[in-house]
């Protein structure tokens with residue numbers, strides 16, 4: 237198997253991630269089949285692709301002729317057999333539910349040609365477990381893109397226990413060909429690298445809001461202006477989708493209780509179908525389902541001390557390093573390219589003071605339990 241044998245890519249699932257991955261694949265010159273279970277989902281996805289391509293034309297990153305060619309390379313399709321016919325690589329991006337994945341892979345395996353390689357854009361599910369659902373675990377890899385895939389340069393590459401080296405090499409080469417940067421996640425842990433930091437942080441932000449009784453925009457302003465995130469954390473949760481956050485939470489927590497302290501508000505928003513920007517309401521309200529930003533200011537940021545938030549982010553980051561999931565360099569690279577952090581996380585940690593952060597975590601651990609126990613790497617980290 238080699239990168240040069242890949243001509244047609246099939247994307248399963250046309251949601252936020254699927255439509256974006258289809259677009260970046262077509263932008264790299266691949267012929268793409270974008271498959272979903274209903275034509276109306278595909279119509280919406282193609283409309284979003286058109287919007288995104290128009291934006292890139294507006295910003296002179298593409299010419300109109302190029303944009304038209306890219307759009308024409310994507311074929312929306314409902315029929316699974318047609319979607320898989322002649323495909324070299326499948327990238328699965330269906331919702332994060334192991335039972336659903338099981339059904340999807342059973343169908344895929346019964347129809348895909350034997351040469352087709354499999355990748356999953358899962359955000360949290362174990363690659364080894366999913367690969368085992370298929371007839372080709374050695375040619376199965378995790379390729380985790382970030383929202384919006386059109387703009388975020390990171391793709392985490394996650395091998396399962398049976399993934400062979402040539403599949404990892406092919407996946408790494410593909411990511412580069414798509415104009416993205418790969419980071420290898422060395423262990424198949426819940427949440428991989430970035431989501432191990434992002435998803436628990438959303439829950440912690442809700443706890444902070446309750447404990448400190450401040451508006452969400454105040455916390456979000458502090459996250460943006462004091463922690464150097466490009467968006468507030470509630471804003472980012474709404475942007476990513478509360479369905480995505482909820483499902484990721486359930487999967488991560490079912491596998492590792494230490495990784496996350498779930499706050500019931502996330503499930504409540506999911507149950508109420510307040511899914512964030514895509515449904516018009518989540519933590520905040522939106523005018524439609526289009527890209528929209530929350531107004532955050534330095535003035536508001538000045539009113540809030542986000543030590544608890546940087547503590548939880550740093551603690552999970554430290555866990556990843558302590559446990560050999562990634563190096564500190566790869567961690568910082570992943571946070572910069574996958575979440576747009578404008579400053580290295582551990583630089584912010586130093587600015588807040590390691591001792592202050594460790595004390596804050598110890599206080600929280602005394603009150604709320606071992607989720608907050610400071611990781612030894614963080615404790616030893618020097619100011």
Ligand code: 3HC
Pocket residue numbers: 287288289291292358359381382383384385386387388430431434466467472476480527529574575576
């Ligand atoms: N295609 C093309 N253009 C797009 C676009 C898309 N899909 N989405 C937004 N844009 C455009 C906007 O319309 C805007 O255009 P305008 O200038 O004409 O208004 C422009 O891009 C962005 O401008 P902003 O001033 O709003 O932007 P920022 O400088 O803040 O950049 C961002 C936007 C890149 C989204 C940045 O805010 C960012 O990096 N946010 C963090 C995103 C993040 O953390 N993603 C990862 C989440 S975790 C995840 O995905 C994992 C999953 O498993 C849960």
